[in-house]
Amino acid sequence: MDIRHLKTFKCIIEEGSFSNAALKIGYTQSTVTSQIQQLEQELSIKLFEKIGRNMILTPLGKELISYTDQLLETVKKIESIGKSDNIPRGDLKIAIADSLMSYKLQNVLSLFKQKAPNVKISIVSLNCFVINEMLLKGEMDIGLLYDVGTYKESLTSVELTEFPLVLVCSPSFDQGKADFCTPNQVIDTSLVINEPNCIYRRIFENYLRDNNITLNNTIELWSIEAIKNCVSSNLGISFLPRFVVEDELKNNKLKEIKANCSDTKITAICSYHKNKWVSPAMALFMQLVRENF
Structure with missing residues (x-):
């Protein structure tokens, strides 16, 4: 099984369509379609079905999402073996509650930019319940939000302050x-x-x-x-x-x-999925949050 095909599948889920995924990862739309077709053939299942003009996930396609997230997290861990320099690199996706983003995170983000110039950071401001859902699905690496008392069995959370x-x-x-x-x-x-x-x-x-x-x-x-x-x-x-x-x-x-x-x-917390590999970029960001929040 080609890991690239699973990465393409995950990108389609995140971006919402084949065409958006193609733009995001730099493939032609025909390449994206071909990769999904090959993945469907390997698994002997149908992942998407066309409803009108839209490609919709099948029930088996939805079931594959969590397995894909777990596998790609394992791939990240494997790729990190032997990289002892511990320099933050790659992408970091963060979801932040609106009030925290607007009034509490500027200093942290400025410090992170100075210490990790090679990290591409993506930030969205969302409702706390939506942030939790995105963390559960592996769509975000870190959530900075308020404790709403849900998903504690699946997420690792650190209390920051009240x-x-x-x-x-x-x-x-x-x-x-x-x-x-x-x-x-x-x-x-x-x-x-x-x-x-x-x-x-x-x-x-x-x-x-x-x-x-x-x-x-x-x-x-x-x-x-x-x-x-x-x-x-x-x-x-x-x-x-x-x-x-x-x-x-x-x-x-x-x-x-x-x-x-x-x-x-209300209690502000920093959360991430318990199965997620804590990359150097994640570790640095969470350290800066604890020290400067």
């Missing part, structure tokens, strides 16, 4: 509506917050539900900067990690609202 959460509003917010401690009430304002699977949104919505507190509606945004701008413009309130609003609180662009959930903390 971050307190804070409920904020505009200084112009009607203080008569600022009682978020008394249960069983309706408050005439909106919650401006990230998408539904955001961990601090879940915490705050659970708090509202447990205390039977109802708000007018939810304004759902995918940018923390956009959330802060809306809140400072008095379009609603938000519940965010304190570190993302520290400057606004100091400059009186935002104001803290006291609530019984204000002492809640």
Whole structure:
């Protein structure tokens, strides 16, 4: 079995199509198609089927993904034998929670670039649950995210630090509506917050539900900067990690609202699949994260 064919198969999964995979690895599309056909013949199974204009994975094709990930990880380990210089090289794929990417990682990334100039680093900013799924599938090498309590049996995770959460509003917010401690009430304002699977949104919505507190509606945004701008413009309130609003609180662009959930903390973690080979690049990045986070 040609390992190149499995690498092509994995690339198709990651890139979403034969044509995108061909562009990524520098093959013609006919070469990619030929390699998949040879792999199907060797395995005596059908990996893809054409539905309309799209090539869709068959059930057996989906089953092959995890075996391919395991085999290619083993290949990496074999290729590393005898390379004693321990110099970081190759590619490094990192998925990072949006708030950590925006406010906590710049120094780490700058140091990594200085220490590992030969590493091609790819970064995506995603929801914590999506990051976990990508780590499980081997689509990412490292995840920097918040602990959401899932997949601990399959992922190796290192706790980095805890971050307190804070409920904020505009200084112009009607203080008569600022009682978020008394249960069983309706408050005439909106919650401006990230998408539904955001961990601090879940915490705050659970708090509202447990205390039977109802708000007018939810304004759902995918940018923390956009959330802060809306809140400072008095379009609603938000519940965010304190570190993302520290400057606004100091400059009186935002104001803290006291609530019984204000002492809640979330834990930042660094995670990777337990079966993944920790390359020199991965080891260096995780070391810099622990030292400089």
